[in-house]
Amino acid sequence: MRYLPLTDADRAAMLARIGAPSVDALFDAIPAGQRFAGTFDLPDHQGELAVERRIAAYARGNIAAGDVPSFLGAGAYRHHVPAAVDHLIQRGEFLTAYTPYQPEISQGTLQALFEFQTQVALLTGMEVANASMYDGANACAEAVLMARRVTGRNRAVLSGNLHPHWRDAVVTLARWLDFEIVVLPPEPAGGEDLVAAVDSGTACIVVQNPDAFGHLADLSPLAEACHAAGALLVGAVTEVVSLGAVESPGEMGADIVVAEGQGLGNALMFGGPYLGLFATRQKFVRQMPGRVAGQTVDTDGRRGFVLTLSTREQHIRREKATSNICTNSGLCAMAFSIHLALLGEQGLTGLAALNHVTAIRTADRLAALPGVRVLPRAFFNEFALRLPRPSAPVVERLAGQGVLAGVPGARLWPERPELADILLVAATEVTTDEDIEALAGGLAEALA
Amino acid sequence: MTHSTDLARVRAVPEAVPLASVNGHRGLAHEEPLLFERDNPGAVGVDLPPAPKVTPRLGTVARRGPIGLPSLSEPDVVRHYTRLSRQNAAIDTNTYPLGSCTMKHNPRLNERLARLPGLAGLHPLQPVSTVQGALELIEEVARWLRELTGIPVVAMSPGAGAHGELCGMMTIRAALDACGDAARRRVLVPESAHGTNPATAAMCGFTIDPVPDDGTGRVDLAAFVAKLGPDVAAVMITNPNTCGLYETDIAELGRKVHAAGGYLYCDGANFNAIVGRVRPGDLGIDCMHLNLHKTFSTPHGGGGPGAGPVVLSAALAEFAPLPWIVADGEGLRLVEHAGDAAARGHHPIGRLKGFHGQMGMFVRALAYMLSHGGDGLRQVSGDAVLSANYVRAALMDRMTVAFPGTCMHECLFDDRFLAGTGVTTLDFAKAMIDEGIHPMTMYFPLIVHGAFLVEPTETESKAALDELIAVMADLADAAKAGDTARFTEAPRHAPRRRLDETTAARRPVLRWTPPADTAQAAE
Numbered sequence: 001m002r003y004l005p006l007t008d009a010d011r012a013a014m015l016a017r018i019g020a021p022s023v024d025a026l027f028d029a030i031p032a033g034q035r036f037a038g039t040f041d042l043p044d045h046q047g048e049l050a051v052e053r054r055i056a057a058y059a060r061g062n063i064a065a066g067d068v069p070s071f072l073g074a075g076a077y078r079h080h081v082p083a084a085v086d087h088l089i090q091r092g093e094f095l096t097a098y099t100p101y102q103p104e105i106s107q108g109t110l111q112a113l114f115e116f117q118t119q120v121a122l123l124t125g126m127e128v129a130n131a132s133m134y135d136g137a138n139a140c141a142e143a144v145l146m147a148r149r150v151t152g153r154n155r156a157v158l159s160g161n162l163h164p165h166w167r168d169a170v171v172t173l174a175r176w177l178d179f180e181i182v183v184l185p186p187e188p189a190g191g192e193d194l195v196a197a198v199d200s201g202t203a204c205i206v207v208q209n210p211d212a213f214g215h216l217a218d219l220s221p222l223a224e225a226c227h228a229a230g231a232l233l234v235g236a237v238t239e240v241v242s243l244g245a246v247e248s249p250g251e252m253g254a255d256i257v258v259a260e261g262q263g264l265g266n267a268l269m270f271g272g273p274y275l276g277l278f279a280t281r282q283k284f285v286r287q288m289p290g291r292v293a294g295q296t297v298d299t300d301g302r303r304g305f306v307l308t309l310s311t312r313e314q315h316i317r318r319e320k321a322t323s324n325i326c327t328n329s330g331l332c333a334m335a336f337s338i339h340l341a342l343l344g345e346q347g348l349t350g351l352a353a354l355n356h357v358t359a360i361r362t363a364d365r366l367a368a369l370p371g372v373r374v375l376p377r378a379f380f381n382e383f384a385l386r387l388p389r390p391s392a393p394v395v396e397r398l399a400g401q402g403v404l405a406g407v408p409g410a411r412l413w414p415e416r417p418e419l420a421d422i423l424l425v426a427a428t429e430v431t432t433d434e435d436i437e438a439l440a441g442g443l444a445e446a447l448a
Numbered sequence: 449m450t451h452s453t454d455l456a457r458v459r460a461v462p463e464a465v466p467l468a469s470v471n472g473h474r475g476l477a478h479e480e481p482l483l484f485e486r487d488n489p490g491a492v493g494v495d496l497p498p499a500p501k502v503t504p505r506l507g508t509v510a511r512r513g514p515i516g517l518p519s520l521s522e523p524d525v526v527r528h529y530t531r532l533s534r535q536n537a538a539i540d541t542n543t544y545p546l547g548s549c550t551m552k553h554n555p556r557l558n559e560r561l562a563r564l565p566g567l568a569g570l571h572p573l574q575p576v577s578t579v580q581g582a583l584e585l586i587e588e589v590a591r592w593l594r595e596l597t598g599i600p601v602v603a604m605s606p607g608a609g610a611h612g613e614l615c616g617m618m619t620i621r622a623a624l625d626a627c628g629d630a631a632r633r634r635v636l637v638p639e640s641a642h643g644t645n646p647a648t649a650a651m652c653g654f655t656i657d658p659v660p661d662d663g664t665g666r667v668d669l670a671a672f673v674a675k676l677g678p679d680v681a682a683v684m685i686t687n688p689n690t691c692g693l694y695e696t697d698i699a700e701l702g703r704k705v706h707a708a709g710g711y712l713y714c715d716g717a718n719f720n721a722i723v724g725r726v727r728p729g730d731l732g733i734d735c736m737h738l739n740l741h742k743t744f745s746t747p748h749g750g751g752g753p754g755a756g757p758v759v760l761s762a763a764l765a766e767f768a769p770l771p772w773i774v775a776d777g778e779g780l781r782l783v784e785h786a787g788d789a790a791a792r793g794h795h796p797i798g799r800l801k802g803f804h805g806q807m808g809m810f811v812r813a814l815a816y817m818l819s820h821g822g823d824g825l826r827q828v829s830g831d832a833v834l835s836a837n838y839v840r841a842a843l844m845d846r847m848t849v850a851f852p853g854t855c856m857h858e859c860l861f862d863d864r865f866l867a868g869t870g871v872t873t874l875d876f877a878k879a880m881i882d883e884g885i886h887p888m889t890m891y892f893p894l895i896v897h898g899a900f901l902v903e904p905t906e907t908e909s910k911a912a913l914d915e916l917i918a919v920m921a922d923l924a925d926a927a928k929a930g931d932t933a934r935f936t937e938a939p940r941h942a943p944r945r946r947l948d949e950t951t952a953a954r955r956p957v958l959r960w961t962p963p964a965d966t967a968q969a970a971e
Contacts, residue, residue: 059566061581066569092540172798271803331749378507
């Protein structure tokens, strides 16, 4: 078997050294009644070719958003990832290393994480960032728990226009912690009044920008209201590329910024693995969850990097840790970081501008269709449409024609029939004029 | 032995090589500045078409100031990361016997398959009619996991092992709530457990009651039974445990826990040792997470991403998190919402993650399982246990084993053999770095003094194991012979010597700041 180097001769020699009669005898500590005596209903081992054929067949059973006109967003975005990104993260020294517990021989990973943290802090307008979390939704949930630790208050308020999956991740994580999560109703037209939701019992307000319907808002007044009441503002970003064109939540006064980083460096991959970005102010750093890399010096005085502040973490603090998180999204964070390094300031702002312009073109073309309304006036690369009928059957019909039209409201808010005619449409630098025409033509037909 | 001779010869080389060179590099060892220090204003690593000039619709929040990102060309970026990569130890370069972490070979076929455009290019919210192949693939992974564990339901969405633990313990909490049992809030956790176990239980609103071992590295059945009662929600057991031993009494413990009205959670981090030989479902386990990045070889990537599917017994199945896959009429579809779940009589704990789980890891794990087959997975656990016992047998005269008897997939030593030498476990680990081998896990489990937890895995050749043994034996001899400088000065042959972790934690510097800012801050 190609992944198992021991030969029968090796095994015999090793058993002789151990003084055991057989490999099975090494399992004698397992009582006979606990050993599986039956036969597994599983195939025997196979070569590369056979495995490749089997899995390629699964891949052929799909229509990939990457291969057809696609306007899907809602927390996962199709962008062009430069070839160098995937090449570099497949270097075995990155791919096959563990969490950098031995810093002297893990400087590659550690320096890359330190650079990642710096990039995230700059992008989000914050002072410090951690080395990533499982995904944006999970980072958002961790931010709410952190706000509770910082403020000692037991209520968090979630904007109604927070991505429903992020909302649900928060509710799940807080469920058994005697922590009240107030979820406001969605307001597809925008203009939600969150200032009114802040009071002296509020640990934090969580607001997404751009929000789930695409609206962009100035968070500064909300930040001021939060701070006046002693609450924290958590700014959530589901499309990280937007930060190339839009003021970051940190610049508008947020205390914690969480974001989904998939949009840079990482494939859509049917929803994972992705990476959660988590950034905050320096003064809160000891309440921050997750792994973090820090700069120091070695005994020769040379700059080097280590995992630090581990006294917050589960392997030291056990049940008193800031989070149970252990593994993060190391390699996804590296892909993010490499993509952002290639883009630089000019590339990221240029990429964001291209996304915005393409979305404007798409919105204007669709707004010309009878009965179709674009809801947000200010948006980045995604916007909600109101169709004159439920959007899910329309999306299904267009999928049959090879066009992925967007995310129907019923997919995200099934409990709200009033959102059934919402269609979320995202456009990126990958979207072509032909794609836009295919969508417009298909929608026109479906709505006729 | 030629190896020892080589070691002696290498050490005989005078150490008068100065650290400094004109540019900081030496031979193939390159010093690499930060990305931000490579900033070359005007350079760019991508060529994008100019955005057509239109009036932006960003409202009042168009970005005004610069972000502060550095500018680099593609060659500079490629060189930067290539140089960084060469400052990392990795399985690809040598044995990485990090106990409890299962650092096995990562097959490259799996990388290729995870990148197939028909999988990597799928958006998570496509109509399910367009992703039937993907849903079938996830179902096949789930089928393998159910078959190998003998447990009927698997929740696929948790993002890593600790996330899987959280999922599992939440289902237990939900099951207790469902039957109105508000008294059960205590969770028994062995002192040898991974730190994630107590941290996870605390996140579900449980209190943690640590239980000592029996003195031979296994759970003390009597101590557990004595602590069982009407307020005990669950027992969390790792099997094989963190001492590398099989928990012989686990089935009996399970019976007792169930009789007392509690649940048995199993931390499956060490499933690699028993895969294909023991079905956790036969032991009375109610739920167990599986680290796909351990047993099923998805790459660790310097700290993730992982994947932590959780198998759930029939009693816990109705509390599984959203979403999950069901067969419905013409094909497969996703149950994504509480309403849909309730209509099916389920009471999910909720949603743990943005979408459906770590698809990229599912593809890799399936490729791994198909490549090994049922027969190969049994060989995996056999070779993993054989290798650990071989290392144990070869070193037990020179080092001190923590507990008697054969071990499972990892062997545990304590630091008694270093008594009086002035050398610590940490020193020993750093000296291993100078020999080109990544150290074992140190100081864990906590119940063993100065622990050395060595997990060679099944993908090391006998020659590689012999090299590991030779290095550790030679170091043990050197420590006893009083060659302390070899330890306290180590590592001398790594990209960095020992790093000041105390200062790093006391005055945390977690990001780069521009030199001007640094100068200002100093004023």
